[in-house]
Amino acid sequence: MGKSFDLSLVLDFVPELLRYLHITLIVLGGSIVLGLVGGVLLAVPRLYRIPVLSQLATLYVSFMRGTPILIKLFLVYYGLPELLKPIGVDLSRTDPLVFVIVTYALSDAASFAEIFRGAVRSVDKGQTEAAYAAGLTTFQSFRRIVVPQALIVAFPNMANTLIGSLKDTSLAFSIGVMDMVGRGQTLISATSHALEVYISLSIVYYVIVIVLEKGFALAERRLQRHERKKEVRGPAVRAERLKRIAG
Amino acid sequence: MSIDFNFIYTSFFQILKALPLTLVITIVPLIAGFGVGLVTALIRIYKVPWVYRIADFYVSFFRGTPMLMHLFLIYYGIPLIIDKLAARYGWTFQSSSIPILVFVLFAFSLTAGAYMSEIIRSGILAVDTGQMEAAHAVGMSTSQALRRIILPQAIGAVLPNLCSMFVGFLHGSTLAFTVSQMDILGKADVVASVSLKFLEAFIAAALIYWGLTVIAERITALLERRVAVYSKGGVS
Amino acid sequence: MISLTNIHKSFGQQEVLKGIDLTVEQGDVVAILGPSGSGKTTLLRCVNFLEHADEGKVQISGLTVDCKHARKHDIVQLRRKTAMVFQHYNLFKHKTVLDNVTEGLIIAQKMSKADARERALRVLEQVGLSAKINEYPSMLSGGQQQRVGIARALALNPEVILFDEPTSALDPELVGEVLSVIRSIAQEGITMIVVTHEMGFAREVANRVVFMDGGSVVEEGTPEEVFMRPKQERTRQFLSRYSSDWSYVI
Numbered sequence: 068m069g070k071s072f073d074l075s076l077v078l079d080f081v082p083e084l085l086r087y088l089h090i091t092l093i094v095l096g097g098s099i100v101l102g103l104v105g106g107v108l109l110a111v112p113r114l115y116r117i118p119v120l121s122q123l124a125t126l127y128v129s130f131m132r133g134t135p136i137l138i139k140l141f142l143v144y145y146g147l148p149e150l151l152k153p154i155g156v157d158l159s160r161t162d163p164l165v166f167v168i169v170t171y172a173l174s175d176a177a178s179f180a181e182i183f184r185g186a187v188r189s190v191d192k193g194q195t196e197a198a199y200a201a202g203l204t205t206f207q208s209f210r211r212i213v214v215p216q217a218l219i220v221a222f223p224n225m226a227n228t229l230i231g232s233l234k235d236t237s238l239a240f241s242i243g244v245m246d247m248v249g250r251g252q253t254l255i256s257a258t259s260h261a262l263e264v265y266i267s268l269s270i271v272y273y274v275i276v277i278v279l280e281k282g283f284a285l286a287e288r289r290l291q292r293h294e295r296k297k298e299v300r301g302p303a304v305r306a307e308r309l310k311r312i313a314g
Numbered sequence: 315m316s317i318d319f320n321f322i323y324t325s326f327f328q329i330l331k332a333l334p335l336t337l338v339i340t341i342v343p344l345i346a347g348f349g350v351g352l353v354t355a356l357i358r359i360y361k362v363p364w365v366y367r368i369a370d371f372y373v374s375f376f377r378g379t380p381m382l383m384h385l386f387l388i389y390y391g392i393p394l395i396i397d398k399l400a401a402r403y404g405w406t407f408q409s410s411s412i413p414i415l416v417f418v419l420f421a422f423s424l425t426a427g428a429y430m431s432e433i434i435r436s437g438i439l440a441v442d443t444g445q446m447e448a449a450h451a452v453g454m455s456t457s458q459a460l461r462r463i464i465l466p467q468a469i470g471a472v473l474p475n476l477c478s479m480f481v482g483f484l485h486g487s488t489l490a491f492t493v494s495q496m497d498i499l500g501k502a503d504v505v506a507s508v509s510l511k512f513l514e515a516f517i518a519a520a521l522i523y524w525g526l527t528v529i530a531e532r533i534t535a536l537l538e539r540r541v542a543v544y545s546k547g548g549v550s
Numbered sequence: 551m552i553s554l555t556n557i558h559k560s561f562g563q564q565e566v567l568k569g570i571d572l573t574v575e576q577g578d579v580v581a582i583l584g585p586s587g588s589g590k591t592t593l594l595r596c597v598n599f600l601e602h603a604d605e606g607k608v609q610i611s612g613l614t615v616d617c618k619h620a621r622k623h624d625i626v627q628l629r630r631k632t633a634m635v636f637q638h639y640n641l642f643k644h645k646t647v648l649d650n651v652t653e654g655l656i657i658a659q660k661m662s663k664a665d666a667r668e669r670a671l672r673v674l675e676q677v678g679l680s681a682k683i684n685e686y687p688s689m690l691s692g693g694q695q696q697r698v699g700i701a702r703a704l705a706l707n708p709e710v711i712l713f714d715e716p717t718s719a720l721d722p723e724l725v726g727e728v729l730s731v732i733r734s735i736a737q738e739g740i741t742m743i744v745v746t747h748e749m750g751f752a753r754e755v756a757n758r759v760v761f762m763d764g765g766s767v768v769e770e771g772t773p774e775e776v777f778m779r780p781k782q783e784r785t786r787q788f789l790s791r792y793s794s795d796w797s798y799v800i
Contacts, residue, residue: 072394133527134520135485137499142520145513149317196600197640201706202630202658205622211657215644237380241492248382262390269375269383276378293644293686 080267090246098171106179131177186221226283326518332501339487347426354431376428388421437468477534557606568765581752584762633703641687648683693724713744
């Protein structure tokens with residue numbers, strides 16, 4: 068029933084899809100930035116054990132990490148207008164892009180909150196004690212001693228969250244956002260070459276992800292320059308290690 | 315704000331009826347993926363000539379692209395291949411007679427295989443190199459050592475990830491909705507379209523997923539505690 | 551100039567410090583000895599409020615802080631008069647050796663970067679680590695790290711330096727280098743309170759020894775008095791557990 072498979076179409080589709088890359092990046096960028104802020108706000112009550120706020124934060128994080136992205140998209144899409152109606156805000160003509168960014172930001176905030184919490188707790192308490200003993204205040208110690216070390220621990224996880232979020236943006240089309248996948252859908256309706264469209268889309272995502280991963284790996288290595296004493300796992304060393312393990 | 319809380323309650327049980335399908339879509343790929351992942355991990359570690367390049371690409375591609383793409387690539391790609399082969403070899407078999415669920419399970423199994431492969435591979439690498447040396451010293455062959463000493467310890471690396479894998483694929487099962495499967499999300503959508511109470515229906519669905527996630531987290535915590543009794547802090 | 555009065559501290563049900571009084575004059579080198587669980591480390595940490603005593607008073611050259619009603623501001627002021635050398639060094643992992651020493655000077659004492667650097671270089675030379683100022687702690691041996699810790703404490707120019715088992719975490723062959731640094735500081739007249747297991751060191755360097763057991767001070771006096779002529783049975787029992795090559799010195 069479909070027309071015959073045409074590989075050259077894959078190449079034709081890629082530039083067409085890339086025209087909508089900026090939408091995907093706006094969604095990603097907006098949600099990550101807002102998510103970082105939200106993550107800090109959520110992590111602080113739990114780290115400092117502030118009553119009530121800490122429990123609410125825990126509940127929020129649990130819910131966000133316990134529900135699928137699609138559900139969250141629909142909840143925000145149908146729920147946000149309902150929520151804002153009593154204060155007279157009319158969202159009936161809002162670009163679905165807004166709902167998408169809100170959804171992903173809320174979701175990323177929960178992921179970042181968990182990452183921050185774990186990272187701060189992983190910093191040896193002795194570091195803080197030494198800072199206090201040298202006369203630093205709580206805030207100074209946190210900012211200058213704990214946070215820099217926590218960020219190094221958090222960084223790889225944050226990078227993974229970002230890449231995961233990028234992949235999740237592929238679902239934005241389900242509430243009508245015209246991003247790359249959305250454009251892909253219209254291309255399918257126009258040409259009926261669904262397979263080619265999805266191959267093109269996959270290639271685009273794959274390339275972006277690889278670029279991001281390489282970038283993050285470089286950044287990680289720079290961040291960890293104060294730990295260079297550890298054995299450098301270069302390819303030669305890795306190969307040697309593999310031989311010894313695998314026999 | 316007008317939310318019909320009663321409807322959330324009633325639709326909850328209606329939607330719950332789709333739970334078996336959701337669980338199938340979650341668990342079958344995890345099991346199949348484990349098998350695929352194990353084989354792939356070994357291929358990659360032992361660098362089986364030529365094949366390991368395919369394995370590397372497979373893992374890299376499936377981890378580097380959205381799960382939605384996997385679903386659509388399989389959904390549109392496999393029928394094409396099958397029909398071409400059917401035409402060539404004169405099968406009476408038509409791709410349209412394959413239930414969509416099969417494509418869903420196949421696609422997700424490939425996804426799971428890629429992620430599992432990474433986990434298992436790093437689990438094997440994390441095993442102390444001395445273990446293989448000791449196994450050889452005791453007289454075991456490499457494959458015996460693998461089976462009895464290395465892999466059991468590497469599998470220990472999988473367990474902590476089991477929870478996040480299960481939750482990840484539980485949430486991923488909702489993608490089946492896009493190919494008209496009647497999973498929890500699909501059922502919620504039907505209930506919503508019929509009653510026009512979209513928000514309430516999706517709230518009910520959200521609660522179901524949240525509940526399942528929390529249950530999964532509790533169970534793995536229990537399992538981890540029991541395993542930890544005789545493992546004393548990790549693999550290496 | 552440093553006095554601890556009636557220090558009480560409990561962890562949950564267990565009372566770890568049962569009303570300790572201690573006075574330290576300027577220039578004293580006080581060694582606190584005792585079995586594990588005697589409370590000696592807790593006592594030390596109460597001086598700079600890394601542990602908050604439940605009851606009692608801490609006074610350091612004029613500044614008195616009531617442990618029960620200690621205000622944050624007072625605690626910070628108190629800490630600025632002290633410095634600590636930790637059992638596990640606790641060097642700031644993400645900073646170079648030089649930055650480790652200047653951190654407290656610049657941030658807490660609000661010194662200029664130039665002055666801080668100058669002072670840091672001086673103390674690092676004193677402990678023999680001028681060659682390592684731009685290295686990170688992870689690249690140094692345990693003994694070197696601890697010497698940096700001592701330099702960090704010295705640089706702060708405190709009224710008293712608190713040593714929490716400074717050599718306990720070190721490999722045996724590295725203990726010597728750290729002890730000799732501590733010895734040389736003591737000879738300069740710096741006030742020190744040292745919690746330690748190194749009996750020989752305590753005997754040689756300290757001018758006062760305090761023996762603690764079960765949360766109270768059992769005996770105190772000069773090293774001669776405590777090591778050679780212990781008055782309490784518990785003290786004698788504790789000392790006899792250690793190989794006594796010094797007890798044959800007449």
